[in-house]
Amino acid sequence: DAGVIQSPRHEVTEMGQEVTLRCKPISGHDYLFWYRQTMMRGLELLIYFNNNVPIDDSGMPEDRFSAKMPNASFSTLKIQPSEPRDSAVYFCASSRATGYGYTFGSGTRLTVV
Amino acid sequence: SQQGEEDPQALSIQEGENATMNCSYKTSINNLQWYRQNSGRGLVHLILIRSNEREKHSGRLRVTLDTSKKSSSLLITASRAADTASYFCATGNRDDKIIFGKGTRLHILP
Numbered sequence: 001d002a003g004v005i006q007s008p009r010h011e012v013t014e015m016g017q018e019v020t021l022r023c024k025p026i027s028g029h030d031y032l033f034w035y036r037q038t039m040m041r042g043l044e045l046l047i048y049f050n051n052n053v054p055i056d057d058s059g060m061p062e063d064r065f066s067a068k069m070p071n072a073s074f075s076t077l078k079i080q081p082s083e084p085r086d087s088a089v090y091f092c093a094s095s096r097a098t099g100y101g102y103t104f105g106s107g108t109r110l111t112v113v
Numbered sequence: 114s115q116q117g118e119e120d121p122q123a124l125s126i127q128e129g130e131n132a133t134m135n136c137s138y139k140t141s142i143n144n145l146q147w148y149r150q151n152s153g154r155g156l157v158h159l160i161l162i163r164s165n166e167r168e169k170h171s172g173r174l175r176v177t178l179d180t181s182k183k184s185s186s187l188l189i190t191a192s193r194a195a196d197t198a199s200y201f202c203a204t205g206n207r208d209d210k211i212i213f214g215k216g217t218r219l220h221i222l223p
Contacts (some may be wrong), residue, residue: 042216100145
């Protein structure tokens with residue numbers, strides 16, 4: 001298995017633009033998580049899905065953020081409009097089930113200028 | 114919050130020495146996990162210990178869990194340069210998510 005695949009690896013965009021981050025989880029993993037990592041806040045859980053259904057989006061900072069999982073092999077995190085304070089590394093992770101370790105992707109480093 | 118808090122924030126040791134990192138948390142948990150993150154990379158799962166377990170080993174890693182003290186420790190024996198990384202503990206409760214601490218930055222000196 002190729003692991004959790006995220007794209008793009010790096011994204012630089014201007015304030016106000018729409019940004020879409022993509023994730024392909026490991027086949028057979030029922031859970032998918034989106035995290036954001038910054039120096040100030042560390043790793044923050046944004047949202048997670050179980051069997052493609054959003055379960056907890058309480059970590060999504062604002063309405064500008066949205067996430068979808070149209071099928072078991074694909075998820076997107078969208079920011080519209082983007083702001084400089086959204087600059088961070090965004091990680092996607094998947095897990096087989098509750099009580100199992102997570103497999104993380106390599107992350108997307110987002111810079112909003 | 115059930116967020117784990119690692120101690121120390123940073124640690125530098127000589128290659129070959131043992132490294133110990135601690136994690137404390139505030140509420141009851143179902144499991145506690147340790148992850149490693151190399152600079153610029155994603156997190157890698159190291160070991161998971163369940164609330165009814167007290168100790169687990171994986172290669173040079175040893176994890177202990179004391180639920181009465183709400184604390185865990187990660188011991189890396191015979192450290193190597195490749196162990197230089199940040200180490201995070203993450204606590205899992207009855208729901209499906211885990212919450213990460215801020216991490217310990219470990220630097221192995223040659």
